[in-house]
Every structure is written in C-alpha cells, then in structure tokens.
Amino acid sequence: MRERYASGLDDNTAQQMTDLLNANLANVIDLTLDGKQCHWNLQGQGFIGVHQLLDETTDRLREISDTIAERIVILGGQPNGLTSRVAKDSILADYPTDITEVSQHVRELTNRYKQVAETLRKAIETAGEAGDEDTADLFTEASRIIDKDAWFIGANAPKST
Template sequence: MRERYASGLDDNTAKKMIELLNANLANVIDLTLSGKQCHWNLQGAGFIGVHQLLDETTARILEISDTIAERVVILGGEPNGLASRVAKDTVLKPYPTGITAVNDHVKALTERYKKVAETLREAIEAAGEAGDEDTADLFTEASRIIDKDAWFIGANAK
C-alpha cells in the first residue's frame, strides 16, 4: 500500500475500503460511459432536452468518480479506472447498441442509474459496518446524486 493519509483505520479496514471504492469506481465510470453512449445516439421527440440533461448528469458523475478515486488514494490505495478494469468489474450489463429512440435510451439509462444507486447503498452499509464513516458518507452523497439524476432522466420516459 501507498502512504495512507486517513488516520484511525487499521490496514485491514483500509484495504477492504479500497476494494469497495474501486468496485464502485468501475460502476460509476461505466455509468458515465453509458450516459455518453445515450447522449451521442438518441434521436426523436424530446431529443434536445435529454441531450442537454445528459451533459449535466455526466458532469456530476465525473465529480463522483473523482471523489471516489481520491478517497482510494487517501486510504493508501491506487484507483483503477482503466477500461479493461471497468469492463471486468462493473455490475452493469452492456449498454444496448442499435437503439435511437429517446424513450428507449431513457429507459435503458434509468435502469443503469438505479443499479448503481443500489450498489452504492450496499457500499454505505459495508463501510459503516467496517467503521469507516467517511467512506460511508462519500457513498451516501453519491447515492443521493445518482438517485436524483435517475429521477431527472427517468421523468423523460413515455
């Protein structure tokens, strides 16, 4: 492990949190890429509103991924956001290709947001049980943002 900047956590807890953080980092990065896939390919009624919304939601997800990665470093680990690692570790199913309708994209993306939010809530519990309230708090804030954005995106479904 690298130098640890967080005090009060034993090495075992720090290692567990690094694994938990990196697992969720993969999910958040995959969600970001799913959002961009949607952003680039949707067409039809309501296009511009959803297209612009996805710019905003992507920016928020990028902030979440930075916060997660920074916490990994604080705990003495190495964040791993390489495409090969994300593809291997994500809990998300591959984003569908060949769809263009706004409604189809909105549904596919909203499902993914909800899945990431679910894994973040599981991570909140695991971090709390491990005694790392700072990491639990990070996951709590991330889940609030993801839940809200799932609602914003999902509200565009017909």
C-alpha cells in the first residue's frame, strides 16, 4: 500500500474511503456511458432538446468523476476507471439496446440517475460515520448534481393521463 497523504485521516479510514470512492467512481463512469448511449440512439418527438441536454449532463458527470478520482489520489489511493473495473463494479445493469423512443430513454436514464444518487446518499452517511467530512461533502455535491440532472431529464417524460 502506498503512503497516505490525507491530513488527519488514519490509514484505515483513508483506505476505506478510497474503496468507497472507487465504487462510486465506477457507478458515475457507467452512468456517463449510459448517457452517451442514450444520446446517440434517441429518436422521436422531443429529440433535439433531450439530445442537447444529455451533452450538458454528461459533462457534469465527467466533472464528478474527475473530482472523485482526485479525492482518491489525495487520500493516497489510485483511481480505477478501467472499463473492465467499471463493468465489474457498477451497480447499474447493462443499458438496453432495444429502445429508441425519447420517452423510453428518458424513463430508463432517469431511473439510472436515481439509482446512482441513492448510492451516493449512502456513501455520504458512510463517509460521515468514518469521520471524513471532506469525502462526505464531495458525495453530497455529487448527489445534488445528479438529483438535479435526473429531474431535468425526467421532465422530458410524457405526462400520464
């Protein structure tokens, strides 16, 4: 194990946080890729608005990934964003490849955003209990962004009558 760099955290806590951060990094990277899969395959009414929105939300997910990875390095760990690791560790099932309609993609992607946000909220609690308020704060900000983007994407779903 490499020397820890986190000021005020013991090695065990830093390692626990590194593992927690890497688990969430896999989820955020997978969600980013799902967003692009959706972006590339949308068809139907409302296409252009959702298509453009997904460029913006994907950029925000990339920023979250970078922030998570940087925190891992600060704690003395190594971020692992390899596709094999993401495929193995992500909580998300494979994105369906048999849907095309905007409404189908909006529902699917919104549900995935909510899954990742739920995992981030659990991570906030875990980091807080471990005494790493900086990591808890990182997860809180990521959760806020993902919740907001889930709402933005979901607002494009047709209203039920």
